[in-house]
Amino acid sequence: MIKRSVNLLTGILLVLTGLIITPLPIPLGLILVVLGLSVLVTVLPSLRFSLTRLRCRYPAISLKLRRLSPKLPGFARRLLDHTDPDHKDNHPPG
Known part of the structure; x- marks a missing residue:
């Protein structure tokens, strides 16, 4: 609880x-x-959901981010992986 806060x-x-x-x-x-x-995405599932929905809405930007991901530092790569709409765990309903 304290770590999350x-x-x-x-x-x-x-x-x-x-x-x-x-x-x-x-x-x-x-x-x-x-x-x-990247810190907030791990703490707030609603933020992860919102960023995933945003990337679903703009697939061209999401594709560019996916291509850029291997060149980024670890924290930014994790943020992009957590919000990637094509990732198996990140499919928003609807």
Whole structure:
């Protein structure tokens, strides 16, 4: 329970910090947003479902993300794997 709360708080703080510093010339904000989302996807099933639905809605973007996945660091690769609509465990109903 405590670990889940810490992960939830950490993910939210990373996403918010990333969104705040995104306008800076260095793309550190985007990295923080992706890192925060990767933490939140493991904690919030509703977020995983929403991201999976988004990728279902835009299959061209999902395909590009799938092709980019092997070149990304582990945390970003896990985020993409958890939200891949073609992954066997990620089929949203309907």
